[in-house]
Amino acid sequence: MAIIWCKREARGGTTVQRVRVHVGVIGFVGLSLTLGPGLHDPGSAAPRAETVANADDYFPDSMGSRWRYRGQVVDVPLQKIGNGFVNVSTVKGADSIKGVNVKVFHDTNPGNHGPSDSFYRRDAAGIVYYGSEPGTALEKQLVPYQIVRFPLEFPSSFQQFDRKGLNFGSDLDGDDKNEQADVQASVTVVGKETVSVPSGSYPDALRIEARMTMQIHLSGAQRTAVGTDTMTAWFAKGVGLVKYVERQEIPPFASDRGLVTEITEELEEAEVKTDTASLQRCEPPAQRVLAHDARHHELSQVAFATGLGPDSGQAMSSKGLAANQRAGDGSVDVEVAHVEGLAGCLDIRGTP
DSSP states (O other): OOBOOOOOEETTEEOOOEEEOOBBSOOOBTTBOOOBTTBOOTTSOOOOOEEOTTGGGGSOOOTTOEEEEEEEEEETTTTEEOOOEEEEEEEEEEEEETTEEEEEEEESSGGGSOOEEEEEEEETTEEEEEEEESOOHHHHHHOSEEEEESSOEESEEEEEEEEEEEEOSSOSSSSSSOOEEEEEEEEEEEEEEEEEETTEEEEEEEEEEEEEEEEEEETTTTEEEEEEEEEEEEEETTTEEEEEEEEEEEOOOSSSOOEEEEEEEEEEEEEEEOOSOOSGGGOOOOTTTOSSOGGGOSOBOSBBOSOOOOOSSOEEEHHHHHHHHHTTOOSOSOOOOOOOOBBBSOOOEEEO
16 A cells, blocks of 8 residues: 655665555556556457445445454565554544645554544545645645545546656655656456455455556766556455555666565454444535546545445444355445545655
């Protein structure tokens, strides 16, 4: 759920800047793009899109909902497995950003990067990411942007944003000048499949893939460093995010060799509150974010929020939800309010 760019290596130690990129619902993984409507091989028929019924139930955000994840970080080149970590995501409350009502999600240790708050709005057009605390100069230039689009169809892909000439917010090559960066992000809704995690097995979980690419133009070195962050995430109806696998490829900036890291988080337990009177379900899109057709809007997300859950009410454990699904019921008796966004897909947040 985050991309970490390592800053220049200095004598006596390494200075590191972490730039967290929410890759919630993102696009293609690796070099292969999952094809969707309008994005298909001209030599083959376009796949028939299927609309997900009650799509917002996959992204609960009711007040007091709570998710506990067990995570692992692996340094791929060295096959070095770090210590496991725990991240607890909670719907903390509501806030207003520039006149727009948002939900506040608090994560205790997402991606093993320390605590943070993230801000999301869910409405009839989808889910929009409004930034995080702590944040970075780069993130402030990107938000708000859409991370999930309603109606939710699969297979389908869309570009979240393509921004050029942004202020990266730090000097990576030692010339006392902040670098410039170009950032692109895209999201693909792949389809439904069964996923098993410590909290249970979830049939018909939505699989969403995301990719972010960043070109950092090193002013002193007169070269461009390219890094990528790809993520695959699974969302269960009535539960929210149950698993994600993220691969970060970080370029060398100076004398270092770069880094490839894989991060995984799996749901251990969840309390998803029932939403009995959500007003946001009926809210129209925020005009300043989605002034035009959402399908053509530039702002979309590269990252999943780790939590996504509903407003106050009865709580139901994730194990109970999984059991209901295994019973072949096909649905979960939980009404969900609004969603926040995986990825993700792009919440670029700083870590001290």
